[in-house]
Amino acid sequence: MExxxxxxxxxxxxxxxxxxxNVTSPSALTELxxxxxxxxxxxxxxxxPLEYLSSAGLRTLLGVTKKVRxxxxxxxxxxxxxxxxxxxxxxxxxxxxxxFPSAASAREALGV
Amino acid sequence: xxxxxxxDEIIAWILAGLGLYFMGMGGVRTNVQxxxxxxxxxxxxxxxxxxxxxxxxxxILGVITQTSIGVSVILAGLISRGIATIPMALPMVAWAxxxxxxxxxxxxxxxxxxxxxxxxxxxxYLQFFLRGRFRGLCEPLYSLGLVxxxxxxxxxxxxxxxxxxQAMEFFNSVPHSDLLAFLFGVAARTVIQSTSTVVVLGLIxxxxxxxxxxxxxxxxxxxxxxxxxxxxxxxxxxKGVMRQITVFEAVINGGAGLVxxxxxxxxxxxxxxxxxxxxxxxxxxxxxxxxxxxFFLAQQTLCLVFTYxxxxxxxxxxxxxxxxxxxxxxxxxxxxxxxxxxxFETGLTLAERELVGLVQRMPGYLQTIRSDNAEKALAAPExxxxxxxxxxxxxxxxxxxxxDQGLQRRSASVALLQTQRRLSLISxxxxxxxxxxxxxxxxxxxxxxxxxxxxxxxxxDTLLYTAIDALNSGSTEDIELLGMITAAPGEVVDRxxxxxxxxxxxxxxxxxxxxxxxxxxxxxxxxxLQQLSRSLQAKVIATAxx
Numbered sequence: 001m002e003x004x005x006x007x008x009x010x011x012x013x014x015x016x017x018x019x020x021x022n023v024t025s026p027s028a029l030t031e032l033x034x035x036x037x038x039x040x041x042x043x044x045x046x047x048x049p050l051e052y053l054s055s056a057g058l059r060t061l062l063g064v065t066k067k068v069r070x071x072x073x074x075x076x077x078x079x080x081x082x083x084x085x086x087x088x089x090x091x092x093x094x095x096x097x098x099x100f101p102s103a104a105s106a107r108e109a110l111g112v
Numbered sequence: 113x114x115x116x117x118x119x120d121e122i123i124a125w126i127l128a129g130l131g132l133y134f135m136g137m138g139g140v141r142t143n144v145q146x147x148x149x150x151x152x153x154x155x156x157x158x159x160x161x162x163x164x165x166x167x168x169x170x171x172i173l174g175v176i177t178q179t180s181i182g183v184s185v186i187l188a189g190l191i192s193r194g195i196a197t198i199p200m201a202l203p204m205v206a207w208a209x210x211x212x213x214x215x216x217x218x219x220x221x222x223x224x225x226x227x228x229x230x231x232x233x234x235x236x237y238l239q240f241f242l243r244g245r246f247r248g249l250c251e252p253l254y255s256l257g258l259v260x261x262x263x264x265x266x267x268x269x270x271x272x273x274x275x276x277x278q279a280m281e282f283f284n285s286v287p288h289s290d291l292l293a294f295l296f297g298v299a300a301r302t303v304i305q306s307t308s309t310v311v312v313l314g315l316i317x318x319x320x321x322x323x324x325x326x327x328x329x330x331x332x333x334x335x336x337x338x339x340x341x342x343x344x345x346x347x348x349x350x351k352g353v354m355r356q357i358t359v360f361e362a363v364i365n366g367g368a369g370l371v372x373x374x375x376x377x378x379x380x381x382x383x384x385x386x387x388x389x390x391x392x393x394x395x396x397x398x399x400x401x402x403x404x405x406x407f408f409l410a411q412q413t414l415c416l417v418f419t420y421x422x423x424x425x426x427x428x429x430x431x432x433x434x435x436x437x438x439x440x441x442x443x444x445x446x447x448x449x450x451x452x453x454x455x456f457e458t459g460l461t462l463a464e465r466e467l468v469g470l471v472q473r474m475p476g477y478l479q480t481i482r483s484d485n486a487e488k489a490l491a492a493p494e495x496x497x498x499x500x501x502x503x504x505x506x507x508x509x510x511x512x513x514x515x516d517q518g519l520q521r522r523s524a525s526v527a528l529l530q531t532q533r534r535l536s537l538i539s540x541x542x543x544x545x546x547x548x549x550x551x552x553x554x555x556x557x558x559x560x561x562x563x564x565x566x567x568x569x570x571x572x573d574t575l576l577y578t579a580i581d582a583l584n585s586g587s588t589e590d591i592e593l594l595g596m597i598t599a600a601p602g603e604v605v606d607r608x609x610x611x612x613x614x615x616x617x618x619x620x621x622x623x624x625x626x627x628x629x630x631x632x633x634x635x636x637x638x639x640x641l642q643q644l645s646r647s648l649q650a651k652v653i654a655t656a657x658x
Binding site: 053054055058059062066083086087089090091092093095096 | 563567568569570571572573574575577578589593596597598599600601604605608634638
């Protein structure tokens with residue numbers, strides 16, 4: 001699991017690659033939380049390099065979403081594969097974490 | 113003098129008596145087993161905590177049912193629920209064993225008239241007042257009447273055997289050996305599965321002159337090891353607590369029988385006045401059979417002596433040789449107890465904690481079917497399901513008992529209803545997850561089926577952990593989150609259903625059925641979780657109001 005973070009016009013852009021599962025989730029959560037630990041964070045997550053998302057990974061995304069919301073910020077995720085989008089939709093997480101097909105539409109949703 | 117009956121007629125009467133006896137015993141046991149509702153079982157549970165009451169109740173149940181297996185089954189259930197413990201239960205089982213002596217003493221009493229009245233009156237009542245209020249009482253009484261009539265027939269017609277030249281020729285040809293009589297007692301007890309029946313047979317054969325008093329004693333002593341053999345071999349499939357109780361019965365009965373046998377031969381060989389010496393010296397008429405019955409009393413008393421003298425180490429030893437099964441352990445409620453029903457608020461809090469515990473187990477179902485087997489499963493899905501069902505049943509009864517407390521305040525009544533609603537939803541959840549796991553179990557994951565399985569497992573796991581967070585924290589945020597992710601499952605599930613049934617997935621008919629079934633169960637789960645979040649929201653509002 002690799003997390004690459006870039007700051008871009010007041011937006012934190014994070015690319016998630018590899019497997020977000022019960023092995024990688026604890027450290028990933030700590031790292032992701034550190035990137036949004038400031039008031040009104042605006043977070044864009046690029047899931048296109050993400051190969052696998054388990055329930056532990058979903059809970060990690062949920063933890064980050066809670067943190068962003070608590071800080072009064074916004075979050076968007078884009079570029080998921082069909083398989084990862086299906087897990088997010090079945091679990092109902094698309095109603096909490098706004099999902100977008102492209103970076104442009106995600107950026108638009110965050111008001112940039 | 114009347115002519116002796118033909119041998120075949122005598123045998124027919126004896127067999128009829130034996131048949132009536134067996135059917136009557138079966139009827140008594142069945143009817144007594146119907147009585148134990150929760151209240152009766154709880155009464156037994158409370159009784160085990162008071163040694164004298166437990167002993168008395170065990171004795172009475174032994175007298176009525178003429179077996180200790182009924183008491184053992186009830187006690188095993190109570191131990192599994194955490195209401196009783198093995199050290200509390202063992203004396204009660206021993207006293208149920210002791211209760212068998214009563215029927216043996218009654219054999220030579222003129223009780224057949226009483227039996228005939230029982231059959232007549234209860235039979236007439238059952239015929240004409242089918243739904244009468246005494247039906248529950250008349251059925252076991254009718255069966256008891258059959259037992260007494262059966263004993264009477266066996267006794268009378270075994271006596272007639274001595275008038276039959278053919279029968280006596282046969283008996284005289286059989287070697288008159290005490291040891292053979294002992295082995296007959298062992299074998300008959302193992303096969304017939306009823307100590308009192310074998311002892312009664314021995315007494316009747318002795319009273320008829322077919323067996324000597326010594327042989328009757330040996331048949332009686334043989335029932336001890338016979339009980340042990342039956343307990344050890346015929347119930348070898350029992351596990352955990354039930355096995356512990358049957359092994360205990362084997363030890364005390366086998367031990368008592370062997371001690372009596374040893375005393376018998378010590379007297380024979382060493383000429384020490386131990387058993388036979390006392391046979392003609394006991395008060396009363398030796399031919400009445402009560403003398404031999406007194407030795408059965410002595411043997412059963414020995415069982416009690418063994419019980420109380422081994423009580424310090426026996427439970428630990430039994431636990432070592434047959435540890436409580438995982439299912440029995442998981443079936444034990446962690447929070448609720450009989451005592452907790454006395455205080456409504458405490459009881460409700462504990463019931464809620466028990467409910468949370470049940471949901472916390474649910475991800476364990478999914479671990480059992482994960483292809484990567486990343487986390488070690490808590491238990492097999494069957495074990496999880498059966499133990500959850502046991503706790504759900506306990507919780508239902510527990511909440512009913514809280515209802516009986518008399519709900520004075522409206523808020524208390526509403527709180528109870530809410531908890532009962534959550535119980536029903538969690539029961540639904542457990543059932544649906546169990547169905548999904550059963551569907552996927554044992555199927556090699558491949559193709560579209562593997563994709564459905566993996567996605568459903570991960571999504572379900574996430575939903576369950578979100579629900580656990582909401583139940584544990586009770587925070588508005590967590591509850592709202594649960595509500596949001598379970599708000600509209602229909603559209604997604606419909607899309608998946610259509611998608612997976614498309615031709616490109618190349619599923620066979622059974623796989624399509626499985627996918628449809630799993631998705632339907634999944635929809636039910638999401639619905640139940642949505643209702644659970646609403647119920648938790650209502651609880652938060654009610655708590656804020658008070």
